[in-house]
Amino acid sequence: MSLSATNGAGRHAIVLGGGIAGLVAARVLTDHFDRVTVLERDKPGSEGAFRAGVPQSRHAHVLLAKGHACVEQLFPGIGDEMEAAGAPLYDVGERCISIYPQGRLLRRRAGVELRLTSRMFRERLIRRRVVEGGRVSFREGVVVQGLVPEGCGVAGVRIRNVEGGAESTVFADLVVAACGREAPVVDWLVALGYPAPREVVVDAGLSYSSRWYRFPRDRRDFYAVAELPGAPDRPRGGVAFMTEHDTWVVTLMGTSRIRTPTDESSFNVWVRALDNPHIHELITEAEPISPIYGYARTDNRRRLFDRMPSFPERFVVLGDAAASLNPLYGQGMTVGALGALELGACLEEQRERVGGRSLTGLSRRFQRCLARMQEPAWVMATAEDFRWPGTSGERPGPAQKVAEAYFNIILRLATRDPVVHTAMLRVTHMVDPMSELFRPDIVSRVLECSTRPVRKAVGALVEQVAR
Numbered sequence: 001m002s003l004s005a006t007n008g009a010g011r012h013a014i015v016l017g018g019g020i021a022g023l024v025a026a027r028v029l030t031d032h033f034d035r036v037t038v039l040e041r042d043k044p045g046s047e048g049a050f051r052a053g054v055p056q057s058r059h060a061h062v063l064l065a066k067g068h069a070c071v072e073q074l075f076p077g078i079g080d081e082m083e084a085a086g087a088p089l090y091d092v093g094e095r096c097i098s099i100y101p102q103g104r105l106l107r108r109r110a111g112v113e114l115r116l117t118s119r120m121f122r123e124r125l126i127r128r129r130v131v132e133g134g135r136v137s138f139r140e141g142v143v144v145q146g147l148v149p150e151g152c153g154v155a156g157v158r159i160r161n162v163e164g165g166a167e168s169t170v171f172a173d174l175v176v177a178a179c180g181r182e183a184p185v186v187d188w189l190v191a192l193g194y195p196a197p198r199e200v201v202v203d204a205g206l207s208y209s210s211r212w213y214r215f216p217r218d219r220r221d222f223y224a225v226a227e228l229p230g231a232p233d234r235p236r237g238g239v240a241f242m243t244e245h246d247t248w249v250v251t252l253m254g255t256s257r258i259r260t261p262t263d264e265s266s267f268n269v270w271v272r273a274l275d276n277p278h279i280h281e282l283i284t285e286a287e288p289i290s291p292i293y294g295y296a297r298t299d300n301r302r303r304l305f306d307r308m309p310s311f312p313e314r315f316v317v318l319g320d321a322a323a324s325l326n327p328l329y330g331q332g333m334t335v336g337a338l339g340a341l342e343l344g345a346c347l348e349e350q351r352e353r354v355g356g357r358s359l360t361g362l363s364r365r366f367q368r369c370l371a372r373m374q375e376p377a378w379v380m381a382t383a384e385d386f387r388w389p390g391t392s393g394e395r396p397g398p399a400q401k402v403a404e405a406y407f408n409i410i411l412r413l414a415t416r417d418p419v420v421h422t423a424m425l426r427v428t429h430m431v432d433p434m435s436e437l438f439r440p441d442i443v444s445r446v447l448e449c450s451t452r453p454v455r456k457a458v459g460a461l462v463e464q465v466a467r
Contacts, residue, residue, distance in 0.1 A: 014170060018123075019123065019336070037136075063115075079115060081125055083115075087115045092224070093109055094107060099226065099275060102415065105411075106416065108418060145157075147315065155314070157172075176317075203391065204299075206388070211249075212290035227279070240283075262293070271283055300382050303322055315363055316366050319335075331377045346362060346366040383403065386400065409449050413449065417445060
């Protein structure tokens with residue numbers, strides 16, 4: 001089937017899931033298709049309401065600097081709307097007070113900028129922009145039952161209405177699964193006769209709890225404050241940051257050994273026990289405007305669609321449906337948005353490569369490109385989780401221990417060295433690739449702080465990265 005096989009109705013793409021990855025994918029697809037339909041189980045709630053299908057929306061959500069820049073590029077002026085709602089653009093090095101187990105990071109301008117909002121506020125703004133484009137429609141209150149096969153590929157999806165249970169089929173030239181970590185994508189593939197992909201899971205058993213507060217932004221000279229837990233001796237952590245409309249979210253982070261509390265008394269005791277006094281000062285002066293929400297689904301889960309011996313044409317998987325990361329590290333929305341942009345790049349390459357409207361070969365190539373793009377974020381998230389005793393999952397080789405030692409030194413240097421501080425922030429916010437932390441000037445600084453055995457091991461690690 002080619003894109004022209006649409007019975008005169010115009011080229012049509014379906015996106016499964018109306019979260020950040022799905023919305024950005026819908027926008028990208030409008031550059032390549034005449035019509036895009038987003039299928040979503042949840043129905044739009046009231047302004048400010050959390051979405052049932054996104055339980056993490058009740059907690060701190062960070063769109064990293066790279067993700068923020070991508071969204072601004074796709075939706076020009078959306079930052080002005082966030083600014084008007086009280087979510088300023090700020091330099092994370094200057095306006096965020098960060099305490100790591102290795103020490104307190106420098107507080108200075110680093111040229112890494114972002115805006116922090118609640119998940120649902122950002123999602124609503126992006127959705128409105130997508131709708132305003134005129135080529136994307138939404139069908140809410142539907143559940144995908146499975147894929148519609150045609151030849152060696154997919155021709156659409158079978159859906160069921162949540163209310164009433166009526167079933168129908170939606171046909172399309174391309175189906176994009178951006179439906180989250182719980183979606184039964186593997187079951188859909190198996191039902192068509194494809195083998196289940198290998199799944200890699202790394203789980204440190206971490207947990208978090210969050211509460212929302214009202215607090216005027218002009219009462220502080222910072223917009224975010226964080227104290228990160230560190231294995232094995234610092235099992236408690238917490239973050240607080242300002243979102244839109246003078247609201248702040250405070251999220252506590254704990255481990256399998258010490259779970260985060262969901263009652264007010266224990267929540268406040270936890271905050272007082274942190275080394276960073278700013279979070280306690282904040283909740284003491286602020287007005288609570290929500291209950292305390294808990295969450296403990298923090299495993300990293302990666303489905304290796306790129307390594308399947310066969311994969312259906314005209315079907316792709318991205319976002320959390322392909323790789324979900326421990327949300328404590330704030331990478332998920334950015335990786336999802338970048339995956340959607342990767343799909344756009346693959347579609348453009350497809351047009352240049354084969355001409356016309358054929359999508360043959362796109363699916364396999366995209367899944368491989370997506371896996372390469374996701375790899376650095378996966379490595380960073382799982383490396384942090386493997387520091388915790390009792391973490392389950394396939395453990396990395398000896399090189400991982402060397403990498404941990406290297407990054408420990410990077411974080412120590414970021415407490416006093418402006419060059420390393422900037423490089424570290426740019427990499428963690430996905431502005432620069434991880435290889436930037438292995439520049440000669442950075443490596444020389446690391447080696448100066450290393451013991452002889454570590455220096456030897458770091459030398460081997462640098463050679464490996466260079467290859």
